[in-house]
Amino acid sequence: MNDTPVVLSVEDVTIDTRPAGRKPIVRNITFDVREAETVCIVGESGSGKSVTSMAIMGLLPKDSLQVTGGRILLDGEDVLKVTPARMRELRASRVAMVFQEPMTALNPVKTVGDQIDEVLRLHTKLSAAERRKKVLHMMERVQLPDVERIYRSYPHQLSGGQRQRIVIAMALILRPRLLLADEPTTALDVTTQKQILRLIKELQEEEKTAVVFVTHDFGVVSEIADRIVVMNRGDLVETGTRDEILTHPKEDYTRMLVSSVPSLVPRCDPVPKNPKVMEVIGLAKRYGKKGFTSDSTVLAAQGISFTVRKGEITGIIGESGSGKSTVARCVMRLTEPSEGAVVLNGQDIVPMHNLRAVRKQVQYIFQDPYRSLNPRRTIGQSLMEGLVNYGVPEKEASRKAAETLEMVNLPAHVMNRYPHQFSGGQRQRIAIARAVVMEPSLLIADEAVSALDVTVQAQVLRLLEDIRTNTGVSILFITHDLRVAAQICNTIVVMQRGRIVEQGPARDVLAWPTHDYTRALIDAAPAPDWDFQNFRPVERAV
Amino acid sequence: MFGFVLKRVLSAIPVLLMVAVIVFLVLRLSPGDPAVMIAGPNATPEQLEDLRTSMGLNRPLLEQLFIWMGNIARGDFGVSLVSGKPVADLVMDRFGPTLALSITTVILAVAVAIPLGVIAAWQQGKWIDRLVMAGSVVGFSVPVFIIGYVLILIFARKLGWFPVQGYRPMSAGFGEFASRLVLPTVTLSFPYIALIARIVRTNVIEVMNEDYIRTARAKGLAERGVLMDHALGNAAVPIVTIVGVSITMLIGGVVVTESVFNIPGLGRLVLEAVLARDYTVIQTVILLFSTIYVFINLSVDLLYGLFDPRIRY
Numbered sequence: 092m093n094d095t096p097v098v099l100s101v102e103d104v105t106i107d108t109r110p111a112g113r114k115p116i117v118r119n120i121t122f123d124v125r126e127a128e129t130v131c132i133v134g135e136s137g138s139g140k141s142v143t144s145m146a147i148m149g150l151l152p153k154d155s156l157q158v159t160g161g162r163i164l165l166d167g168e169d170v171l172k173v174t175p176a177r178m179r180e181l182r183a184s185r186v187a188m189v190f191q192e193p194m195t196a197l198n199p200v201k202t203v204g205d206q207i208d209e210v211l212r213l214h215t216k217l218s219a220a221e222r223r224k225k226v227l228h229m230m231e232r233v234q235l236p237d238v239e240r241i242y243r244s245y246p247h248q249l250s251g252g253q254r255q256r257i258v259i260a261m262a263l264i265l266r267p268r269l270l271l272a273d274e275p276t277t278a279l280d281v282t283t284q285k286q287i288l289r290l291i292k293e294l295q296e297e298e299k300t301a302v303v304f305v306t307h308d309f310g311v312v313s314e315i316a317d318r319i320v321v322m323n324r325g326d327l328v329e330t331g332t333r334d335e336i337l338t339h340p341k342e343d344y345t346r347m348l349v350s351s352v353p354s355l356v357p358r359c360d361p362v363p364k365n366p367k368v369m370e371v372i373g374l375a376k377r378y379g380k381k382g383f384t385s386d387s388t389v390l391a392a393q394g395i396s397f398t399v400r401k402g403e404i405t406g407i408i409g410e411s412g413s414g415k416s417t418v419a420r421c422v423m424r425l426t427e428p429s430e431g432a433v434v435l436n437g438q439d440i441v442p443m444h445n446l447r448a449v450r451k452q453v454q455y456i457f458q459d460p461y462r463s464l465n466p467r468r469t470i471g472q473s474l475m476e477g478l479v480n481y482g483v484p485e486k487e488a489s490r491k492a493a494e495t496l497e498m499v500n501l502p503a504h505v506m507n508r509y510p511h512q513f514s515g516g517q518r519q520r521i522a523i524a525r526a527v528v529m530e531p532s533l534l535i536a537d538e539a540v541s542a543l544d545v546t547v548q549a550q551v552l553r554l555l556e557d558i559r560t561n562t563g564v565s566i567l568f569i570t571h572d573l574r575v576a577a578q579i580c581n582t583i584v585v586m587q588r589g590r591i592v593e594q595g596p597a598r599d600v601l602a603w604p605t606h607d608y609t610r611a612l613i614d615a616a617p618a619p620d621w622d623f624q625n626f627r628p629v630e631r632a633v
Numbered sequence: 634m635f636g637f638v639l640k641r642v643l644s645a646i647p648v649l650l651m652v653a654v655i656v657f658l659v660l661r662l663s664p665g666d667p668a669v670m671i672a673g674p675n676a677t678p679e680q681l682e683d684l685r686t687s688m689g690l691n692r693p694l695l696e697q698l699f700i701w702m703g704n705i706a707r708g709d710f711g712v713s714l715v716s717g718k719p720v721a722d723l724v725m726d727r728f729g730p731t732l733a734l735s736i737t738t739v740i741l742a743v744a745v746a747i748p749l750g751v752i753a754a755w756q757q758g759k760w761i762d763r764l765v766m767a768g769s770v771v772g773f774s775v776p777v778f779i780i781g782y783v784l785i786l787i788f789a790r791k792l793g794w795f796p797v798q799g800y801r802p803m804s805a806g807f808g809e810f811a812s813r814l815v816l817p818t819v820t821l822s823f824p825y826i827a828l829i830a831r832i833v834r835t836n837v838i839e840v841m842n843e844d845y846i847r848t849a850r851a852k853g854l855a856e857r858g859v860l861m862d863h864a865l866g867n868a869a870v871p872i873v874t875i876v877g878v879s880i881t882m883l884i885g886g887v888v889v890t891e892s893v894f895n896i897p898g899l900g901r902l903v904l905e906a907v908l909a910r911d912y913t914v915i916q917t918v919i920l921l922f923s924t925i926y927v928f929i930n931l932s933v934d935l936l937y938g939l940f941d942p943r944i945r946y
Contacts, residue, residue: 148851150847150850150851176855179853179854179855180853181853182850182851182852182853183851183852183853184853187851188851190844190847190848190851192844195843195844195845196844196845196847196848197845197848198845198848198849198863198866198867199845199867199941199942199943200866200867200869200940200941200942201863201866209849209852209854209862210852210853213852213853213854213858214853245942245943247942247943258848261848261852
């Protein structure tokens with residue numbers, strides 16, 4: 092391995108805000124990437140991993156960030172010293188980039204064929220016919236179907252996976268020496284993610300491309316990394332081969348980071364036959380209206396039946412478009428169900444007109460802690476609003492809010508602060524406190540930990556479990572992430588295209604799936620056979 | 634795309650019909666008897682009765698509406714109450730100057746404002762951006778007639794480069810025609826340059842923060858290409874909107890500018906007709922302006938579809 096040439100060499104690089112010297116974002120980091128090698132930069136949000144990759148591309152925002160020290164050598168050429176014109180030449184032809192959001196990374200008003208073609212127009216002297224041939228060939232290589240049609244399509248006409256293939260085609264058409272991939276699969280479903288990862292690997296092997304893969308997802312890392320660079324708050328914590336980092340991490344931070352990754356091994360047993368808190372019977376939701384002649388309605392969910400018992404955590408898992416969020420909204424009647432019954436503590440709430448009494452029993456925790464709290468209200472106001480609304484005297488509401496904050500491990504005196512003064516993880520605790528303070532019998536957590544870093548995610552999951560144990564609340568836990576579901580759910584309901592394909596105790600569903608789709612989901616989850624918490628493969632764990 | 638165009642064009646038809654009905658009703662329902670207004674205060678009852686019969690004023694309202702619309706469909710807009718000439722001829726005589734002035738103004742405004750806005754966006758926060766923004770505040774706040782008189786004073790009176798006032802049709806020679814249009818065009822375009830440049834700047838700045846702009850840079854595209862190929866195309870929809878709004882606002886501005894520069898256009902015709910209470914003329918001009926508005930809006934809608942594939946539904 093060591094006689095293969097080094098493609099990228101990052102030497103002692105420091106990146107600072109402008110004006111310089113206030114607080115470096117990245118401090119003295121050094122690593123190499125060799126031909127055909129994949130180096131994963133892992134870290135939590137704010138670790139400086141994306142900034143590092145932007146610096147290699149020469150794309151740091153000019154007004155706010157600058158490289159203040161070190162060298163970045165690309166095949167021996169220092170990209171920090173080249174002229175802007177030379178840097179533009181290098182982009183796409185020698186170093187290319189794939190971004191996180193395939194939804195926004197493509198220009199919405201140009202056809203995707205034209206956007207790939209642009210790379211060739213800029214960097215080659217080929218004729219229009221030659222370019223077109225080359226683009227179509229590249230589109231075939233990234234395994235797009237019906238390339239002639241897709242060439243003429245606009246981004247909004249393609250799926251997320253197809254768009255990411257277009258971005259990859261754009262990045263690799265000139266056979267660059269180095270590919271920078273910044274969370275390229277984070278926004279995709281697991282099955283699509285698996286395909287894209289395999290595609291990048293195949294193309295890399297054919298072209299001997301060096302790949303820098305920026306990610307927060309250890310599942311992805313364990314699948315593709317040759318070597319791993321761990322970053323934390325701008326510092327390089329440690330580097331090593333994949334097995335070194337995953338099995339014998341030297342630094343405490345790395346140990347904590349790796350062991351926070353939930354494993355696919357289900358942990359929770361089914362709950363005993365407690366009384367039913369919620370029973371959903373034959374629920375269906377149809378969106379859109381039927382016309383006289385046409386039927387443009389979409390059946391987002393149908394034939395949904397499941398039960399949540401007292402103290403039970405029931406997971407609904409599925410990919411985007413599976414209907415899991417529709418179900419979550421219907422059981423609380425945030426969306427009106429089209430058919431079926433939702434029996435909450437013995438009462439069917441679907442025919443009810445006045446939901447005031449019901450609202451108190453079911454509370455919702457949303458995905459994005461940055462947008463679910465009113466920025467102009469203090470934490471105390473947000474927590475007390477619901478209680479006061481249901482007639483609790485202000486004094487008592489305030490006392491209860493303080494107690495609940497302590498329950499989610501926040502000091503009571505933060506009541507007077509505003510949401511922006513808290514981190515993402517703290518905000519999600521506050522959102523949980525806001526739901527729990529109402530003393531509901533059921534909590535609905537809709538992707539409640541999906542936006543959080545793994546270490547924070549682990550803490551929030553632990554918190555939810557503690558709350559369940561202490562208060563006996565039931566939780567309906569909506570997620571796309573099988574690993575998270577395996578950590579916390581007693582029962583799992585698997586949804587695909589609006590239907591339940593399988594349900595049962597988490598133990599059985601995850602260990603012995605009976606439906607093909609469940610099996611496909613488990614297979615597609617990155618590193619299904621790796622037990623991160625115990626730093627070893629799953630086989631030895633069982 | 635064809636379906637989109639057809640749908641938009643068809644949807645303009647009921648709007649035009651509604652406009653016609655409203656224009657008709659506004660005059661019929663306004664206070665006062667048209668016959669009295671036409672014949673004057675000294676007319677005898679017999680004269681008034683004759684007038685009512687000849688104008689059809691004593692028939693049911695709905696019948697009057699159908700007769701009026703039928704006449705319009707045949708190109709008969711009635712005769713001027715003041716001069717007795719056919720309104721269609723009066724309006725057509727005045728349409729040329731207004732059309733010429735409007736077109737030159739729109740072209741000048743767009744041609745100056747878009748580059749200014751793009752440059753300001755590109756140089757955001759630098760002196761050139763501040764200059765453009767300060768200039769646009771001035772351009773937008775100073776009334777058209779002041780700009781007009783200042784320009785006349787400098788370029789016509791002091792320097793003598795252009796005639797002070799007036800209008801010559803194209804048939805009198807291009808030099809005669811064009812030289813008289815320069816000052817009014819510049820005057821009239823000031824506020825629109827200011828308005829459009831601001832909108833262009835704001836939208837280009839917004840678009841420049843999008844992910845696909847980063848993608849374009851990652852391809853190795855130079856800033857110029859990023860701005861022209863990727864940013865401007867995506868900023869086009871709001872820019873087209875404001876240009877459309879500008880054109881409709883322009884028609885109002887024409888009235889003042891034509892008075893300042895003594896141009897015998899539609900603006901002047903409206904002014905004269907209002908002062909003389911020449912209802913048939915006012916009616917026809919309102920109808921004409923409304924139709925122009927509808928067509929401008931239709932063009933803007935169609936341009937949306939051209940610039941943004943996501944809007945072609």
